[in-house]
Amino acid sequence: MSRQRMVETSVGVLGVRLVDDGPTRPAALLWHSLFVDEQSWSRAEGALADDRRLVLVTGPGHGASTDPGRCYTMQECAAAAITVLEALGLDGPVDWVGNAWGGHVGVVFAATWPRRCRTLVTVGTPIHAYASVARAQTRLLLLAYRLLGPSRFIRDGVTDALLSARTRSDDPSAVDLVRDCFTNADRAGLRNAVVSISLRRQDLAPLLPRIEAPTLFVTGADHPDWTPQQVETASRLLRHGSTAVLDGAAYLAPLETPREFTQLVRRFWATHGTVG
Numbered sequence: 001m002s003r004q005r006m007v008e009t010s011v012g013v014l015g016v017r018l019v020d021d022g023p024t025r026p027a028a029l030l031w032h033s034l035f036v037d038e039q040s041w042s043r044a045e046g047a048l049a050d051d052r053r054l055v056l057v058t059g060p061g062h063g064a065s066t067d068p069g070r071c072y073t074m075q076e077c078a079a080a081a082i083t084v085l086e087a088l089g090l091d092g093p094v095d096w097v098g099n100a101w102g103g104h105v106g107v108v109f110a111a112t113w114p115r116r117c118r119t120l121v122t123v124g125t126p127i128h129a130y131a132s133v134a135r136a137q138t139r140l141l142l143l144a145y146r147l148l149g150p151s152r153f154i155r156d157g158v159t160d161a162l163l164s165a166r167t168r169s170d171d172p173s174a175v176d177l178v179r180d181c182f183t184n185a186d187r188a189g190l191r192n193a194v195v196s197i198s199l200r201r202q203d204l205a206p207l208l209p210r211i212e213a214p215t216l217f218v219t220g221a222d223h224p225d226w227t228p229q230q231v232e233t234a235s236r237l238l239r240h241g242s243t244a245v246l247d248g249a250a251y252l253a254p255l256e257t258p259r260e261f262t263q264l265v266r267r268f269w270a271t272h273g274t275v276g
Contacts, residue, residue, distance in 0.1 A: 028095040107122065127132065159178050
């Protein structure tokens with residue numbers, strides 16, 4: 001059973017979809033990457049729902065969620081997740097699964113509210129701050145987007161950045177999903193999300209020793225900014241850290257390699273958390 005809710009938070013009114021198979025099952029909160037929305041979980045949610053009640057949050061400025069009209073922080077996004085859980089009557093710990101942006105929010109959530117986080121999985125989530133070259137490239141992208149909107153060359157640039165070469169070549173439906181999410185996004189809200197979350201992204205490494213929950217860092221083999229070596233180095237800062245690399249994926253492993261991704265997450269849950 002799937003239900004849609006809108007929940008007012010400090011970062012806007014957020015769309016929340018529940019895939020709920022009984023109040024006694026443990027809950028998992030899923031938060032997507034920038035430039036896409038909750039549809040990016042569509043290939044993974046069926047298998048994950050076999051073990052968990054799912055709370056799929058759509059971040060501000062994406063999908064049906066509104067934008068607060070000001071810049072916001074990862075900390076505010078994590079606090080918004082607490083607001084969502086309280087609005088749904090979920091007072092216990094959750095398994096957090098975050099893709100890129102969602103993983104950054106998950107790190108802050110787990111470090112700030114350790115009793116609310118049973119396990120943490122981040123996917124395609126660089127922990128370091130944005131490099132100066134990446135900031136310059138993103139500012140150029142934003143300027144072009146402001147002037148031209150989701151024109152073809154900007155849309156293709158986003159798709160090329162998020163998806164692996166194999167996905168772009170062999171999986172047209174994944175390409176179409178990313179393009180549709182980007183094309184249909186509210187332009188002002190999306191620009192604000194990129195400024196708030198990408199350009200202002202801070203180094204999250206100091207938070208990692210504070211995380212008590214078992215944590216899995218996942219990266220795609222084609223992720224240019226979160227290499228297996230970087231993932232392994234960051235995981236050593238965790239109390240209970242582990243890593244995995246998924247071939248054929250870049251940023252969006254839940255969309256690009258859903259079978260491998262869901263098997264990985266479900267094994268992790270079975271090892272470290274209560275299963276349904």
